[in-house]
Amino acid sequence: MLLFYSAQIGSIAGMQKAIDKDPKMLHASEVFCGQSALHLAAASPISNDASGAVHWLLEKGVPWSVKDHAGFIPEDSARKIGRNEEVQKLLREWALQEEYEFYSKPIQEEGHQDTAEPAVMIRFDGDRKNKLFCKRADILYTIPHGAPDDELALIYLPNGAGIMMEWERPIMRESARLLLEGMPKSGLRILNIGFGLGMIDSYFQDAKPAEHDIIEGHPGSLGFMRHKGWYDRPGVRVLEERWQKYFSESWPPPDLDAEDAKRPFNIGKFDIVYFDTFQEGYSGHFSFIKHVPRLLRDQNSRFSYFNGHWAKQETAYEIYAEVQRLHHHDLGMNTKWSKVYIDKKEMWDNIFDRGKGVQQDYPHLIPICALAPTVPRMFVPGVGWRPYSDEEVTEDVDVTLEASALCIIKDGTILQAFVSMSDSAGKNFSPSLGLLPPRELEFSDKEKGLFNIGEFDWPTDRLTNLRKKKNAKSVTNSTIPPTVAQLL
Numbered sequence: 001m002l003l004f005y006s007a008q009i010g011s012i013a014g015m016q017k018a019i020d021k022d023p024k025m026l027h028a029s030e031v032f033c034g035q036s037a038l039h040l041a042a043a044s045p046i047s048n049d050a051s052g053a054v055h056w057l058l059e060k061g062v063p064w065s066v067k068d069h070a071g072f073i074p075e076d077s078a079r080k081i082g083r084n085e086e087v088q089k090l091l092r093e094w095a096l097q098e099e100y101e102f103y104s105k106p107i108q109e110e111g112h113q114d115t116a117e118p119a120v121m122i123r124f125d126g127d128r129k130n131k132l133f134c135k136r137a138d139i140l141y142t143i144p145h146g147a148p149d150d151e152l153a154l155i156y157l158p159n160g161a162g163i164m165m166e167w168e169r170p171i172m173r174e175s176a177r178l179l180l181e182g183m184p185k186s187g188l189r190i191l192n193i194g195f196g197l198g199m200i201d202s203y204f205q206d207a208k209p210a211e212h213d214i215i216e217g218h219p220g221s222l223g224f225m226r227h228k229g230w231y232d233r234p235g236v237r238v239l240e241e242r243w244q245k246y247f248s249e250s251w252p253p254p255d256l257d258a259e260d261a262k263r264p265f266n267i268g269k270f271d272i273v274y275f276d277t278f279q280e281g282y283s284g285h286f287s288f289i290k291h292v293p294r295l296l297r298d299q300n301s302r303f304s305y306f307n308g309h310w311a312k313q314e315t316a317y318e319i320y321a322e323v324q325r326l327h328h329h330d331l332g333m334n335t336k337w338s339k340v341y342i343d344k345k346e347m348w349d350n351i352f353d354r355g356k357g358v359q360q361d362y363p364h365l366i367p368i369c370a371l372a373p374t375v376p377r378m379f380v381p382g383v384g385w386r387p388y389s390d391e392e393v394t395e396d397v398d399v400t401l402e403a404s405a406l407c408i409i410k411d412g413t414i415l416q417a418f419v420s421m422s423d424s425a426g427k428n429f430s431p432s433l434g435l436l437p438p439r440e441l442e443f444s445d446k447e448k449g450l451f452n453i454g455e456f457d458w459p460t461d462r463l464t465n466l467r468k469k470k471n472a473k474s475v476t477n478s479t480i481p482p483t484v485a486q487l488l
């Protein structure tokens with residue numbers, strides 16, 4: 001509690017004292033909303049030095065990406081609750097720098113392995129995981145439970161998760177359109193990595209490319225391609241094996257057998273390169289993009305890929321788009337982002353759950369990269385520094401506000417109460433925290449140790465914020481009703 005309280009008032013001495021006593025507290029989160037000390041420091045309206053506290057916590061190792069129960073990260077708290085632009089900027093720049101620099105370091109560096117502490121962002125060695133996937137993973141081409149007959153899905157059998165699903169078609173269609181737009185009608189050379197359901201390859205085929213190379217690393221997908229006649233299509237060359245076998249930085253790689261070593265390192269240059277694999281994460285993506293500039297035929301050539309990096313958290317998705325842009329820039333490529341909106345109801349989380357689990361109600365971002373300087377650096381829609389807009393109305397709801405509190409009590413006085421708000425259904429739609437000034441302890445049920453924290457004024461701007469965000473038709477109270485809290 002000392003850590004949370006100190007984070008809120010911006011007391012570095014207090015936070016230091018708390019973690020000296022119990023270092024594990026640094027990665028703890030409060031019980032109601034699951035907010036870390038970093039969320040609290042970033043959101044605090046009463047702090048003497050919010051930026052100082054946030055910076056101190058980041059330096060101590062609290063991840064910029066730690067999520068609360070509602071899935072918000074500290075930058076969201078700074079924007080939505082604290083309304084503190086300086087703190088937002090600090091968190092954004094920290095995240096960008098950390099992520100940008102991380103991938104310039106060797107993957108197996110200490111502290112950046114699979115086994116991170118729970119609160120720490122999990123990083124994995126994409127190459128190792130992907131190698132195992134292509135070698136051994138059981139995959140299945142099937143029709144999801146309750147889906148129409150022509151809706152095929154490619155499933156990862158161990159957990160039923162979708163490798164490729166029909167709901168991703170709008171992304172593939174739009175990616176192909178953006179890549180093919182204005183391309184020459186004849187002599188087109190296309191390279192696609194990762195066949196999946198062959199959606200994007202089918203759109204590419206419509207443009208009748210002169211050469212269409214497809215690299216596919218999983219035997220199951222190769223079997224499907226054979227079955228569907230892809231090996232016999234005019235212009236198509238199926239390159240079996242993982243892409244890593246064709247684009248190794250040092251050729252031949254030490255573990256390559258003699259037959260593979262005969263393959264040409266340079267498979268040619270292309271007008272269009274597309275990349276969409278599975279179980280590689282950003283580390284796999286980063287290994288691949290290093291090869292892209294020399295795969296592009298000229299400055300009119302284009303590169304794109306499925307951008308799923310941190311796609312389940314809106315702010316982190318924005319951050320990662322910017323990290324990608326910086327990495328592309330270092331490789332001599334410009335990036336232009338386009339948006340595609342997917343109807344949430346259409347999304348499958350796994351073979352059984354349509355519209356459940358996948359919570360992306362913001363647009364998917366499609367990158368189009370080209371060798372600089374043909375494509376001028378452009379404004380990146382929806383990406384980069386974007387101040388929070390009050391006008392973002394998302395939903396019509398009737399809101400009844402309820403509050404619960406966690407209190408620090410000394411000598412019969414409530415010193416501090418952390419109050420969280422939720423809607424009447426108990427859904428914590430916008431975790432908010434308020435501090436009560438010290439007050440006398442007033443028991444409602446002394447035996448059970450329950451007491452009222454009494455009425456208090458909730459800061460009006462937070463209610464306004466909630467009302468606008470949710471477009472609430474009615475907010476029952478502008479003051480919080482007496483609420484029962486648990487005695488600690």
Ligand SMILES: C[S@@+](CC[C@H](N)C(=O)[O-])C[C@H]1O[C@@H](n2cnc3c(N)ncnc32)[C@H](O)[C@@H]1O
Pocket residue numbers: 130134163164172193194195196197198199200201215216217218221241242243244276277278
């Ligand atoms: C998400 S699917 C691709 C979907 C495709 N874009 C479409 O439009 O249907 C991923 C595919 O990449 C393949 N794959 C995964 N890792 C690979 C690797 N290292 N090299 C080549 N293919 C890989 C998988 O077997 C799978 O077929």
